[in-house]
Amino acid sequence: MSQEEVDDKIKQASEAQKSWSATEVYKRADILHEWADRLVEKQDQIGEVISKEVGKNLASAIKEVVRTADLIRYTAEEGCRIHGEMLKGDSSRGGSSSKLAMVEQEPLGVVLAISPFNYPVNLAASKIAPALISGNAVVFKPASQGALSGQLMIEALLETDLPTDIIQFVSGKGSEIGDFLVTHPSIDMITFTGSTETGQAISQKAKMVPVVLELGGKDPAIVLEDADLDLAAEHIVSGAYSYSGQRCTAIKRVLVADTIANDLTEKIKQKVEALSVGSPEDNATVTPLINNDAADFVQHLIDDALNKGAELITGNRREGNLVYPTLLDQVNSNMDVAWEEPFGPVLPIIRINEEEDFVSLANQSEYGLQASIFTKDVQKAREIATKLDVGSVQLNAKTERGPDHFPFIGAKNSGLGSQGIRRSIESMTRDKLFILNL
Ligand code: G3H
Numbered sequence: 001m002s003q004e005e006v007d008d009k010i011k012q013a014s015e016a017q018k019s020w021s022a023t024e025v026y027k028r029a030d031i032l033h034e035w036a037d038r039l040v041e042k043q044d045q046i047g048e049v050i051s052k053e054v055g056k057n058l059a060s061a062i063k064e065v066v067r068t069a070d071l072i073r074y075t076a077e078e079g080c081r082i083h084g085e086m087l088k089g090d091s092s093r094g095g096s097s098s099k100l101a102m103v104e105q106e107p108l109g110v111v112l113a114i115s116p117f118n119y120p121v122n123l124a125a126s127k128i129a130p131a132l133i134s135g136n137a138v139v140f141k142p143a144s145q146g147a148l149s150g151q152l153m154i155e156a157l158l159e160t161d162l163p164t165d166i167i168q169f170v171s172g173k174g175s176e177i178g179d180f181l182v183t184h185p186s187i188d189m190i191t192f193t194g195s196t197e198t199g200q201a202i203s204q205k206a207k208m209v210p211v212v213l214e215l216g217g218k219d220p221a222i223v224l225e226d227a228d229l230d231l232a233a234e235h236i237v238s239g240a241y242s243y244s245g246q247r248c249t250a251i252k253r254v255l256v257a258d259t260i261a262n263d264l265t266e267k268i269k270q271k272v273e274a275l276s277v278g279s280p281e282d283n284a285t286v287t288p289l290i291n292n293d294a295a296d297f298v299q300h301l302i303d304d305a306l307n308k309g310a311e312l313i314t315g316n317r318r319e320g321n322l323v324y325p326t327l328l329d330q331v332n333s334n335m336d337v338a339w340e341e342p343f344g345p346v347l348p349i350i351r352i353n354e355e356e357d358f359v360s361l362a363n364q365s366e367y368g369l370q371a372s373i374f375t376k377d378v379q380k381a382r383e384i385a386t387k388l389d390v391g392s393v394q395l396n397a398k399t400e401r402g403p404d405h406f407p408f409i410g411a412k413n414s415g416l417g418s419q420g421i422r423r424s425i426e427s428m429t430r431d432k433l434f435i436l437n438l
Contacts, residue, residue: 001172003180009168013110013137014186016165021107021135023163025080028133031160032076035129036069038156039121043069046121046156050149054117054290056243057283068125068153071404075421078405079133082425100436105429107135108210109188112181114202116194117290118246120146121153123214126404127191128157128167130424136189139168141181143194145290147171174198182206189428193248196367196413203416212417212427215410216341217248217369219399220362222384223256223264227374231396233267235372239398240347241275241325244286246294248414249370249399252341253331255358258351265329265349269313272325272347286345288322295321298344301337302326305348308335315346339365359387368411370399391415 001009020028039046047062056064082105089099113127120142131138142150154169170177182190182205190206192199193214203211221236223229239251256264278284289295295318302316305328315326323344331338331348338348352358362371372394373381385393391409394400401408407420417427 001170001177003177006170006172006177006180007184009170010110010139010181010184010186012165013139013168016163017107017109017135017137020132020137020163020166023135025082025133025135028135029076029080031162032072032079032129032133034160035157035162036072036076038159039065039069039072039153042152042156046149046152049152050120050146051280053148054120054146055280055287056118057280057285057287059283060243061280064119064122067402067404068122071122071421072125072129074405075129075133075425078421079130079425082134082429098438100438102434102436104432104434105134105426106432107131108428108430109136110139110186111136111428112139112141112184112187112190114141114181114190114192114194115143115146115150117143117146118243118248120149123193124150124153126419126421126424127193130421131189131191131428132162132166134425134429136428137166137168139170139181139187141170141177144171144173179205191419191424191427199416200413210417210427212419212424213410213415214248214408214419215413215415216367217250217399217410217414218252218339218341218365218367219249219370219372219390220365221251221254221372221374221398222358222362223254223260224358224373224375224377224380225257225259226376227260227264228376228396229260229264229267232374233264233271235374235396235398236268236347237271237275239372239400241272241286241345244289244323245345245347246290246343249401250343251347251372251399253338254347254349255352255361256349258353261329261349261351265313265327268347268349269327272314272327275325277322277324286322286325288320289344290321292321294344295323298323298326298342298346301340301342301344302328302346305331305335305337308332310335310337310348313349333361333364341367359384363387363389366413369414370394372397372399
């Protein structure tokens with residue numbers, strides 16, 4: 001699309017939003033439920049397109065569609081529970097009980113939703129549904145890879161009774177329409193998931209417009225001496241390698257007590273070597289990365305680490321943009337793979353000798369999305385968790401965003417604001433007061 005076409009779409013959304021925000025919430029909820037029904041009906045068709053478009057294995061792609069329908073239904077219900085509040089003036093010294101404030105949640109107007117390639121349906125709907133239920137119009141810009149899946153999802157929405165123009169699908173090159181969208185005067189809120197670099201650029205350009213960002217991560221799995229190593233290995237492998245590590249919440253480094261590192265590494269190795277590698281159609285866990293540049297970057301991280309003395313435990317094989325799951329031991333702070341987000345199937349193991357290094361190394365990262373702690377000592381886990389600069393800490397489980405109604409937060413360069421169904425709705429509304437002076 002050209003800037004002129006995008007401009008038209010934004011104007012149409014802005015115009016249509018006025019009557020949409022006056023539509024009863026239960027009617028908006030009914031439309032979202034209808035949308036969820038359509039998605040469930042079309043799960044195979046949309047799942048297949050996701051799988052072909054972004055190389056996600058077919059079973060996971062179909063699961064993404066069903067998860068999205070569940071998310072939309074919960075959002076519809078949650079939207080009906082936004083009731084506002086009533087405040088009395090006499091709670092502040094000098095105030096009066098005859099002053100009463102009705103606080104309502106008003107939509108912001110037109111929400112710009114920009115989604116990434118890795119969840120082209122779920123991470124799009126997790127922005128669109130909260131915006132719609134709270135009375136906003138939406139301009140939806142999918143990632144170029146993922147746009148076909150996004151378009152199918154929007155077609156399903158347009159089969160409902162949603163009034164025309166409330167949802168606008170825009171596509172085009174970020175270099176041509178990106179800044180135009182982000183700085184358009186009729187955009188009232190921006191919600192973005194993608195790279196930290198783009199997220200930072202958006203937050204700098206969006207003047208006086210609220211921005212919610214979900215960006216990169218370098219989530220550590222912290223494995224203490226008393227951990228259940230079978231459990232830890234199982235979660236680490238599934239956390240690090242599912243969808244070939246192309247998840248912001250993937251486990252991207254292991255910080256393990258040196259005394260148990262050999263045992264853990266062996267257990268992880270066995271599981272990594274059992275992973276299926278190949279084609280999305282065959283439901284392989286590790287499939288080709290989104291493009292060759294992504295595979296080149298992962299290969300660079302592997303090569304850099306090996307050149308600097310890391311030990312290759314398994315992997316380091318490549319066919320085009322298919323990178324075989326790779327496990328590196330003896331990784332240290334001088335290696336890029338200790339700090340960079342690979343967004344691919346390579347996992348570094350960093351051995352820890354001093355207990356305080358678990359926290360200091362975890363926190364040295366520019367990212368602060370999530371962390372996992374594996375231990376039987378809940379008290380100790382809690383103590384470590386309070387010191388970690390991250391949005392969420394998982395005890396004895398892999399890092400992950402879901403369930404979708406949990407708040408989802410990134411600290412430092414991992415994000416801005418909070419998502420999760422309730423928080424997303426709140427981020428797309430503002431308080432509006434009607435004050436009764438009796
Ligand atoms: O890639 C970022 C997603 O928010 C990760 O979601 O933890 O459900 O895979 P997930």
